[in-house]
Amino acid sequence: MLSFKRAIIFAAFFLVAFILLRRSHASADEPEPFRKPPPKPADLSSEHAGVSHDPSTPSYTPSEDSATKDNTIPAQNVLQDMSKMSLYDKLAYQYPYDVETKFPAYIWQTWKWTPASGEFNFRDQEASWSMQHPGFVHEVITDQVAVHLLKLLYAPIPEILEAYNALPQPVLKADFFRYLILLARGGIYSDIDTFAIRSALEWIPESVPKESIGLVIGIEADPDRPDWKDWYSRRIQFCQWTIQAKPGHPVLRDIVSRITQETLKRKREGTFVSKEKSVVEFTGPAVWTDVIFDYFNDPRYFDISNSQGNVSWANFTGIEKPKKVGDVIVLPITSFSPGVQQMGAKDYDDPMAFVKHDFEGTWKPESERHIGETN
Numbered sequence: 001m002l003s004f005k006r007a008i009i010f011a012a013f014f015l016v017a018f019i020l021l022r023r024s025h026a027s028a029d030e031p032e033p034f035r036k037p038p039p040k041p042a043d044l045s046s047e048h049a050g051v052s053h054d055p056s057t058p059s060y061t062p063s064e065d066s067a068t069k070d071n072t073i074p075a076q077n078v079l080q081d082m083s084k085m086s087l088y089d090k091l092a093y094q095y096p097y098d099v100e101t102k103f104p105a106y107i108w109q110t111w112k113w114t115p116a117s118g119e120f121n122f123r124d125q126e127a128s129w130s131m132q133h134p135g136f137v138h139e140v141i142t143d144q145v146a147v148h149l150l151k152l153l154y155a156p157i158p159e160i161l162e163a164y165n166a167l168p169q170p171v172l173k174a175d176f177f178r179y180l181i182l183l184a185r186g187g188i189y190s191d192i193d194t195f196a197i198r199s200a201l202e203w204i205p206e207s208v209p210k211e212s213i214g215l216v217i218g219i220e221a222d223p224d225r226p227d228w229k230d231w232y233s234r235r236i237q238f239c240q241w242t243i244q245a246k247p248g249h250p251v252l253r254d255i256v257s258r259i260t261q262e263t264l265k266r267k268r269e270g271t272f273v274s275k276e277k278s279v280v281e282f283t284g285p286a287v288w289t290d291v292i293f294d295y296f297n298d299p300r301y302f303d304i305s306n307s308q309g310n311v312s313w314a315n316f317t318g319i320e321k322p323k324k325v326g327d328v329i330v331l332p333i334t335s336f337s338p339g340v341q342q343m344g345a346k347d348y349d350d351p352m353a354f355v356k357h358d359f360e361g362t363w364k365p366e367s368e369r370h371i372g373e374t375n
Contacts, residue, residue, distance in 0.1 A: 097249055108181050143173070216328075233285070
């Protein structure tokens, strides 16, 4: 039996232990406003200071996308009135760009019929993309489906739909669709008459972090000849039959804005393209090339304060390896135009040959640029 003195000691011990445990539990359940706030993130204002405009260096500065945003995650996104925004800003708001996300595992193609139709004539080409990209979502979109898909994606921006419906030729709509689907969903777009030689997982060099790249493009033409203007629209021309992108990329935002505004202008004036050359300049590789070069020289994304001149065709002519310019990878002509036997392009079995484009299921621009050209 415990003595009275020992009983008092045990009682005091249990009382103190109970009080300590209760205080500890209360501290763990203390309401959030009364806790000590976490330390603030370090100032990122000088993160991109002094970046060179040399196109071989990673000089991308996403000033309007992520460089100025806080590291904290807001409770919810504030809805904004888009009625007073420019078209460019509407697209940026609707489809924001985050370079650090993964490339979406989508493959987008368009044609008159789906592979389920007996009239579909590109089974080998279409199958090559599925074989090289197991696990990817692979869609062949018909013109009828494209209309409804774009209504779903661009309902908040009706001028996009108005422009798409106003385009008078299927080739114009096909060009516009590739930019629209990549802007909204990202992934890979490739013309239906294009074989996938190597997986897109091999397009970006292993030395380049994929979270630093948002757009992968290839050189279509590099005509180092005095009469190049007789054959091509630009001295260096980037191809648009195969493009890989993350959704919301500024290049896609810009080209969608340009085509939409030009289309609505021509609609009001009642004038549209009448020659193939106009198609190239309107929605094709000429305007695509112009937009990319404008992006490379845009002070919103690149620090050009110490630049010795604009990035131009001279920075890409004759390249044989991928070249990184900010968040863009530019592939050499062999990658998307192998086997043309000119302009330095190597054959289909070269390690840098990634796709083979046949110009069979698409409009053949600029006198079938690579086919039948004389040296």
